[in-house]
Amino acid sequence: MLTQERQNRIRQYLSEQGRVLAADLVAEFRVSEDTVRRDLRELARAGHCRRVYGGALAPAPDGGSIAARVQTQPGAKQRLGRAAAALVQPGQTVFIDAGSTNLEVARALPRDMALTVVTNAPGVALALADHALCTTMLLGGLYDRGKGACLGAATLREVRQVYADLFVLGACGLDAGMGVTALDPGEAEIKRAMIEQSGQLLIAATSDKLGTVAPFRIAEAGQVTHLVVEPGMREDLAAAFAALGIDVSTAD
Structure with missing residues (x-):
């Protein structure tokens, strides 16, 4: 089999499947481990x-700014947002960081619910402007227009002054073995700090992020308390997340 044929396969x-094992590829292609490693490289x-x-995993998708x-998958993200918002309890203090799905979580929060939302995303704060019973705390820092988030040392200091009941985390990649990952080191740092300051961790993720990995580690997958997914999640992923004790729910 030619190199291009192997790599296409x-x-x-x-x-x-979201992943490949080098040993399986060696056996299937009847080539050396060095050849498979070169293909993966x-x-x-x-x-x-x-x-x-x-082996190797599928890379986390980079959706851009x-x-x-x-503008991408708006219907799916709205459904995920509604399902995730239903898990938020009255009176809680909740971190919601930046992300297009997290924006839909904020929009779906009941307007008659009393709670406190702490966010580094101006878009999330604006989405809560007409929630009269919601106290919104917007964290400062250096604003990154592309990410729609405040990042850096000032943001980190403010995060560490808050103790939250729940963190709604925007993940770039989520894999049972490799954990929760991000594409940007600055975002990963803020997310790790928010996890440290939170009692529970909730992720609402589109299907293209499940079973993928990004360069910067945020947390072990087992630290996730609640995972909200689209219908039709692959059975192997569902089994792996369930084995970690994660409460997995589907957005209808």
Whole structure:
């Protein structure tokens, strides 16, 4: 089998299964481990996979700027937002960080619910402007227009002054083995701090983020308390998340 044929097959497996094991590829293609490692290295260099110990995972999708992401899969994100908002309890203090799905979570929060929302995303704060019973705290810092978030040392200091009941986290990638990951190190740092200051962790994620990995680690997957997903999640992913004790619910 030619190199291009092998790599096309590997890309197909990544698309269908989200991961490949080097040992399986060696056996299937009847080539050496060095050949498979070279294939994975070339695919990773081209952005088609993320190499991990023993194989590779599909890379987390990069949807671009927040302005672009809010235009992508709006219906799915609205459904996820409504399902995630239903898990928020009256009287809670809740971190909601930046993200197009998290924006829909904020929009779906009941207008007659008394709660406190702490966010580093001006868009989330604006979405709550007409929620009369919601106290909204907008964290300061250096505003990143592309991400729609305040980041940096000042934001980090303010996060550490808050103790929240729940953190609604916008994840770039989520895999049972590799954990919760982000595409940007600055965002990952803020997310890690919010986790440290929170009692529970909720993620609402579109299907293209499940079983994928981004470069910067945020948390172990087992730290996630609630996971809200679209219908039709792959059975292997559902089993892996359930084995970690994560409460998985589907957005209808």
